[in-house]
Amino acid sequence: MLSFGKTYSKxxxxxxxxxxxxxxxxxxxxxxxxxxxxxxDGDVALQEAAQRLAERVAAISGLHGALRLEWHPxxxxxxxxxxxxxxxxxxxxxxxxxxxxxxAGAGVLHVFAVETPTQVVLTAKTRxxxxxxxxxxxxxxxxxxxxxxxxxxxxxxxQMIYESPDRILDAFIFGTGAEGGLAILLYRNFEIVAxxxxxxxxxKQSVSLNPVNLKPSRDPxxxxxxxxxxxxxxxxxxxxxxxxxxxxxxxxxxxKPAATGKSTWRxxxxxxxxxxxxxxxxxxxxxxxxxxxxxxxxxxxxLRESSAAVLSEFPGPIVGTxxxxxxxSALVVAQNxxxxxxxxxxxxxxxxx
Amino acid sequence: xxxxxxxxxxxTNAAIVALACLGAQAAPPRYGGTLHIKLRASSxxxxxxxxxxxxxxxxxxxxxxxxxYDRLVTLDDYARFQPALATEWTHDxxxxxxxxxxxxxVRFSDGSMLTPADxxxxxxxxxxxxxxxxxxxxxxxxxxxxxxxxxxxxxASGRNFIFRRLxxxxxxxxxxxxxxxxxxxxxxxxxxxxxxxARIKFQAxxxxxxxxxxxDFVEVILGEPPLRQLLDLQVGKADIAEIAPDLVRKGRxxxxxxxxxxxxxxxxxxxxxTLAAPASDQIREALWLALDRDTMANVxxxxxxxxxxxxxxxxxxxxxxxxxxxxxxQRARELRAAFPAGVPxxxxxxxxxxxxxxxxFKLMGERVxxxxxxxxxxxxxxxxxSGNNSAASAGGLHLFAWHYDSLxxxxxxxxFVKQLLDARDLxxxxxxxxxxxxxxxxxxxxxxxxxxxxxPEYAGIRANVHNWNASxxxxxxxxxxxxxxxxxxxxxxxxxxxxxxPTARNPGARP
Numbered sequence: 126m127l128s129f130g131k132t133y134s135k136x137x138x139x140x141x142x143x144x145x146x147x148x149x150x151x152x153x154x155x156x157x158x159x160x161x162x163x164x165x166d167g168d169v170a171l172q173e174a175a176q177r178l179a180e181r182v183a184a185i186s187g188l189h190g191a192l193r194l195e196w197h198p199x200x201x202x203x204x205x206x207x208x209x210x211x212x213x214x215x216x217x218x219x220x221x222x223x224x225x226x227x228x229a230g231a232g233v234l235h236v237f238a239v240e241t242p243t244q245v246v247l248t249a250k251t252r253x254x255x256x257x258x259x260x261x262x263x264x265x266x267x268x269x270x271x272x273x274x275x276x277x278x279x280x281x282x283x284q285m286i287y288e289s290p291d292r293i294l295d296a297f298i299f300g301t302g303a304e305g306g307l308a309i310l311l312y313r314n315f316e317i318v319a320x321x322x323x324x325x326x327x328x329k330q331s332v333s334l335n336p337v338n339l340k341p342s343r344d345p346x347x348x349x350x351x352x353x354x355x356x357x358x359x360x361x362x363x364x365x366x367x368x369x370x371x372x373x374x375x376x377x378x379x380x381k382p383a384a385t386g387k388s389t390w391r392x393x394x395x396x397x398x399x400x401x402x403x404x405x406x407x408x409x410x411x412x413x414x415x416x417x418x419x420x421x422x423x424x425x426x427x428l429r430e431s432s433a434a435v436l437s438e439f440p441g442p443i444v445g446t447x448x449x450x451x452x453x454s455a456l457v458v459a460q461n462x463x464x465x466x467x468x469x470x471x472x473x474x475x476x477x478x
Numbered sequence: 479x480x481x482x483x484x485x486x487x488x489x490t491n492a493a494i495v496a497l498a499c500l501g502a503q504a505a506p507p508r509y510g511g512t513l514h515i516k517l518r519a520s521s522x523x524x525x526x527x528x529x530x531x532x533x534x535x536x537x538x539x540x541x542x543x544x545x546x547y548d549r550l551v552t553l554d555d556y557a558r559f560q561p562a563l564a565t566e567w568t569h570d571x572x573x574x575x576x577x578x579x580x581x582x583x584v585r586f587s588d589g590s591m592l593t594p595a596d597x598x599x600x601x602x603x604x605x606x607x608x609x610x611x612x613x614x615x616x617x618x619x620x621x622x623x624x625x626x627x628x629x630x631x632x633x634a635s636g637r638n639f640i641f642r643r644l645x646x647x648x649x650x651x652x653x654x655x656x657x658x659x660x661x662x663x664x665x666x667x668x669x670x671x672x673x674x675x676a677r678i679k680f681q682a683x684x685x686x687x688x689x690x691x692x693x694d695f696v697e698v699i700l701g702e703p704p705l706r707q708l709l710d711l712q713v714g715k716a717d718i719a720e721i722a723p724d725l726v727r728k729g730r731x732x733x734x735x736x737x738x739x740x741x742x743x744x745x746x747x748x749x750x751x752t753l754a755a756p757a758s759d760q761i762r763e764a765l766w767l768a769l770d771r772d773t774m775a776n777v778x779x780x781x782x783x784x785x786x787x788x789x790x791x792x793x794x795x796x797x798x799x800x801x802x803x804x805x806x807x808q809r810a811r812e813l814r815a816a817f818p819a820g821v822p823x824x825x826x827x828x829x830x831x832x833x834x835x836x837x838x839f840k841l842m843g844e845r846v847x848x849x850x851x852x853x854x855x856x857x858x859x860x861x862x863x864s865g866n867n868s869a870a871s872a873g874g875l876h877l878f879a880w881h882y883d884s885l886x887x888x889x890x891x892x893x894f895v896k897q898l899l900d901a902r903d904l905x906x907x908x909x910x911x912x913x914x915x916x917x918x919x920x921x922x923x924x925x926x927x928x929x930x931x932x933x934p935e936y937a938g939i940r941a942n943v944h945n946w947n948a949s950x951x952x953x954x955x956x957x958x959x960x961x962x963x964x965x966x967x968x969x970x971x972x973x974x975x976x977x978x979x980p981t982a983r984n985p986g987a988r989p
Contacts, residue, residue: 181912239796242885242951243557243631246796246911261797261912266557290558314561315581315688341689343958344507390506414947414958465556 520701526637547639692960741932762925786929810853
């Protein structure tokens with residue numbers, strides 16, 4: 126009898142980090158570098174890979190005495206990710222009674238990590254009696270935790286509140302306190318799906334818009350807006366409505382061609398300063414899909430957009446902003462070029478630096 | 479990573495400059511227009527079964543085929559396999575038995591439905607004898623002769639597309655485009671001594687299951703001279719054009735936007751079996767030691783190539799850095815001095831046949847001859863003459879180009895060995911990178927193949943082309959590209975997809 130492994134849908138589950146308790150802490154930490162917590166499942170795969178390599182190295186015959194570990198991480202890895210790998214590797218080597226030292230005169234154990242399109246290949250190389258001994262293992266990249274990502278210091282308060290391997294099209298925050306949560310519109314397996322997640326990150330409801338014969342689209346534009354008990358979804362050439370109470374009753378209609386060019390698309394996103402009530406607008410560059418975006422917050426009406434700008438670098442292209450619900454905050458959706466995941470950030474202006 | 483004040487200032491300035499240059503808000507994507515492309519290969523085939531592994535023309539054919547056909551799965555830039563025609567997949571603990579659930583309601587470009595039988599027929603013909611592909615409930619099952627944990631890598635690359643073969647030999651696809659016009663290269667009417675290049679035109683598939691592509695048409699012209707392609711890009715006659723590595727620097731100097739892939743092509747030497755056995759090991763070793771790969775990469779190819787020490791590139795194997803090819807002229811001369819009289823390379827020249835097309839490879843062959851001469855080895859470059867097989871009979875040594883087709887390093891090395899060394903299968907466990915490394919090391923130590931340089935793929939992209947997001951391994955993903963409406967070469971481009979025109983269906987791609 127066959128026992129089958131994970132399916133696609135099981136492997137790529139979303140990870141929700143939304144928490145009202147965590148948000149104030151993050152606000153205090155604004156200005157410092159932002160590091161994503163590692164995922165437990167991914168660390169297990171990393172640890173197993175380190176164990177396999179350490180076992181193979183420990184089994185090399187003639188390997189005696191102290192060794193100096195020289196670590197050569199993949200050139201693309203950020204420092205935090207590299208250090209995390211090195212620590213786990215070092216721990217595993219030491220568990221197998223390898224005598225690691227910093228002594229410059231000791232024999233060298235080189236360990237290399239290289240990313241290929243699907244794997245991280247770990248290679249250990251050392252020299253014994255004039256001959257190179259090489260041990261190589263590989264681990265699927267998809268099983269590993271996404272790398273920690275350095276982000277430039279910001280003068281905006283911001284926190285990542287949700288991430289997903291699926292393309293996030295839009296999001297809005299609803300309710301407050303325990304009743305509150307996040308509504309997310311995403312493109313999953315060529316279907317447009319609306320999710321309602323609670324403040325603890327659990328998906329409470331999922332509504333597919335495909336039963337109304339929505340065609341798959343390469344156009345990433347989409348907007349979702351709450352209108353009382355109804356949620357309206359604007360897509361290129363289409364307008365849809367549904368309600369969380371009766372999710373089976375999704376209604377869509379085709380917009381007239383004349384209307385599609387203009388649009389109902391959101392205009393400039395404005396934030397109100399909590400200090401003096403002045404308006405600031407969000408400006409993003411016309412990004413290509415493989416560049417990091419810098420979000421610029423400039424005084425509304427400023428003659429030169431670079432004057433008095435507040436800049437915040439995102440880990441990839443910004444695909445949308447939504448500031449319609451709250452004058453003091455906005456949501457920014459960006460793709461993380463390191464992990465490929467789509468991330469939702471909540472941003473807010475703060476007084477001073 | 480710690481940010482210093484200086485780096486923050488630099489980032490700030492760069493961002494301001496970028497914003498000033500790029501404008502205030504992201505422009506919405508636009509539908510419509512014709513994307514004009516120029517490829518270097520002079521011929522193509524849209525029948526994946528005809529592609530020779532590793533050939534440069536197959537690489538161009540695969541680029542074109544990806545417009546017309548889909549795969550079961552794709553690989554994104556983040557090491558994640560994404561569903562395409564298969565929505566789910568599972569395998570057993572041995573990784574020999576795989577099952578794929580097919581996406582429902584997918585249609586070919588002629589409107590007919592994709593069935594499991596189509597996927598079975600296509601994959602059985604492309605995967606080869608080691609695999610048994612059968613229809614299963616809502617999908618297909620693949621049974622491999624050996625453990626194949628890298629099956630997804632294989633299915634996401636190379637010739638493993640899904641297509642339907644019609645009785646007339648036409649192949650149909652489910653991809654974002656279909657072929658409307660295909661003209662083979664032929665003598666020009668005005669000047670019969672000149673060749674009119676091959677041309678193929680694709681039209682957007684309105685009913686594509688993956689979403690309509692942004693552009694209406696893609697027009698591809700193949701095999702024009704490299705300098706002409708560069709010029710066409712500069713004057714706006716092409717939106718995307720492949721650029722020969724030796725012209726990349728010129729393109730950069732003239733301000734072109736140039737994209738490059740990870741190294742995609744290995745240029746190497748191969749000894750055939752005609753060399754006299756007693757001295758052949760010494761000849762191979764002496765030439766290996768005489769080769770100056772750094773000069774080839776940095777001078778001849780103006781730093782647009784990498785010296786190659788391995789058969790598989792680092793980005794694919796992950797261990798290529800372990801191989802070294804140190805140049806040692808002194809040792810090469812010592813070996814040469816010990817040659818018995820009469821062996822090729824000593825008193826009679828060793829014939830080097832250049833098997834790859836184009837002036838660049840001929841120049842590399844001449845460079846090899848210069849390196850050999852420095853070690854007192856005689857190498858004479860022989861070019862194959864069209865319609866005459868005299869160069870083929872020269873024998874001895876060949877300069878060839880190998881294009882990496884697969885995302886599976888094991889599969890790639892196996893194809894390489896089958897195609898170039900007449901061996902059958904690689905022994906050992908496909909999944910273990912240490913065994914793969916050992917196999918590659920053994921092959922390199924035989925010195926029958928001497929790697930020279932690795933070439934990335936280069937393409938010039940005009941500023942009117944947006945959403946260019948090619949993969950590092952050379953998948954151009956043209957269905958997601960859109961064009962500025964202001965461009966004089968394109969028609970007026972609306973920001974919403976045009977209405978479906980059910981009559982605009984084509985019989986499909988003609989191989």
